[in-house]
Amino acid sequence: MTQEKNLLAKATEALANTEVPPGPPPELVSATLAKLAGAIDKPAEPTIQWSSSPRRIKIVPDWVKFAAAAVVLIAAGYLIGRLSAPKPMDAEELYAAVAPAIQRDLLEPMGRQWQLILAGNNAELKNQMQQDFRQQMNEFAVRILTASGAVTNQYLRELVQSINTSQMQYRRWLAAALQQMESDRIRDKAQLANGIETLAVATGDELQRTKDDIAQFLAYNQPAGLNPNVYESPNITSERSRQ
Amino acid sequence: MQTVDWQVIVKQHGPIVWQTAYRLLGNYADTADCFQETFVCAVQIWRRQRVRNFPALLSRLATARAIDQLRQRARLRRTPNGGLRVNTDPSDLSAVPSSNPDPPKELQAAELAERLRSAITQLPPQHAEVFCLRYLNGMSYRSIANQLGIKTSAAGVSLHRARARLRMLLESAFVAEVDFGRVGKTPGQEESEVRL
Numbered sequence A: 001m002t003q004e005k006n007l008l009a010k011a012t013e014a015l016a017n018t019e020v021p022p023g024p025p026p027e028l029v030s031a032t033l034a035k036l037a038g039a040i041d042k043p044a045e046p047t048i049q050w051s052s053s054p055r056r057i058k059i060v061p062d063w064v065k066f067a068a069a070a071v072v073l074i075a076a077g078y079l080i081g082r083l084s085a086p087k088p089m090d091a092e093e094l095y096a097a098v099a100p101a102i103q104r105d106l107l108e109p110m111g112r113q114w115q116l117i118l119a120g121n122n123a124e125l126k127n128q129m130q131q132d133f134r135q136q137m138n139e140f141a142v143r144i145l146t147a148s149g150a151v152t153n154q155y156l157r158e159l160v161q162s163i164n165t166s167q168m169q170y171r172r173w174l175a176a177a178l179q180q181m182e183s184d185r186i187r188d189k190a191q192l193a194n195g196i197e198t199l200a201v202a203t204g205d206e207l208q209r210t211k212d213d214i215a216q217f218l219a220y221n222q223p224a225g226l227n228p229n230v231y232e233s234p235n236i237t238s239e240r241s242r243q
Numbered sequence B: 001m002q003t004v005d006w007q008v009i010v011k012q013h014g015p016i017v018w019q020t021a022y023r024l025l026g027n028y029a030d031t032a033d034c035f036q037e038t039f040v041c042a043v044q045i046w047r048r049q050r051v052r053n054f055p056a057l058l059s060r061l062a063t064a065r066a067i068d069q070l071r072q073r074a075r076l077r078r079t080p081n082g083g084l085r086v087n088t089d090p091s092d093l094s095a096v097p098s099s100n101p102d103p104p105k106e107l108q109a110a111e112l113a114e115r116l117r118s119a120i121t122q123l124p125p126q127h128a129e130v131f132c133l134r135y136l137n138g139m140s141y142r143s144i145a146n147q148l149g150i151k152t153s154a155a156g157v158s159l160h161r162a163r164a165r166l167r168m169l170l171e172s173a174f175v176a177e178v179d180f181g182r183v184g185k186t187p188g189q190e191e192s193e194v195r196l
Helices: A002-016 A026-041 A062-084 A091-219 A234-242 B006-025 B028-048 B054-077 B090-095 B103-120 B125-135 B141-148 B152-184 B187-195
Strands: none
Touching: A002 B006, A002 B103, A002 B152, A026 B006, A026 B028, B006 B028, B006 B054, B028 B054, B054 B103, B054 B125, B054 B141, B103 B125, B103 B152, B125 B141, B125 B152, B141 B152
């Protein structure tokens, strides 16, 4: 690349530094001036004078011209008709002139007609309003009753639920009391049985001791000086001991 | 019409036209034709419109005419075997006194200049004009754009493309010449050149 650049630079330098003989020679200058004199005296060659854009050539077809002429004629006719037409009346003036008579002619009959219509429809309107009022009141009562029934049912359900709860509680208490009474009864019965047995045992011991005492008493030898109980027979004593 | 003394114009700006044309064409006959055509064309333009900058106009016209003649010459020069032909007309060479004491270097410069002339003929006209006006006449971008009726940015773009195209053309010519030289030489000759 450097070689190419150097080559171009050298070639350019060589061409630029080419030895040029001094000139132009006088004969060449004279010949040139003569030729220039002929060229200056020679009339100028006609040149095409372009109007605005030298490269644009306008070729307009005929039908375009006719169409343009038709458009121009139509536009001119429209303008002439528009300008020659009578001037339209002013709307405000017309309104000011007509409005009072119209108001006078229209408002009074309309007022009377409205009064008649309202008088004829007064009773009907009243009945209609009463029916509407009743209907609305009925609907209101139905709504109230429905709402109150729902609230009453709710209260009743709550009351029944509370009663059931109280009964259940009462039954539980009653069962507990019965169970307590049964357990007390069993315990008292057992204590009573134990007491009776204890009494029986004690009575048996006491009777045995009494028996022994009696037997010891019977076996006791009465001193001589002592008389036996005449009132007691041996049979009676045996009977008592048997008892 | 603008009043112009053409004798003054020719004498005052003739050297610029002459140098511009001769630098591109490289011989007397073509330069003389280009000189006359440039001024005739300037007169035609002067008759059509007002000219504000005669040096720039004449430089552009001379460049354009010279490039046209270069193209014609390139078309005539296209021989069946092709190739580049350096201007070795003895009359033209003797007409220009050389200031370079090194003949090989002078020949190389002449060859490069001729190759660049040939490459310029292959550029689009506008690119070629912009390149020549910029690098051979030293005109600014704005002057070039004013003379060619284009924007300054367009002038820059044209110049860039012209340079890129010229680089490619010079490189291709250089490569073709190297290949041609290798084909024409024997391996022994190549070795001897490398040793030298």
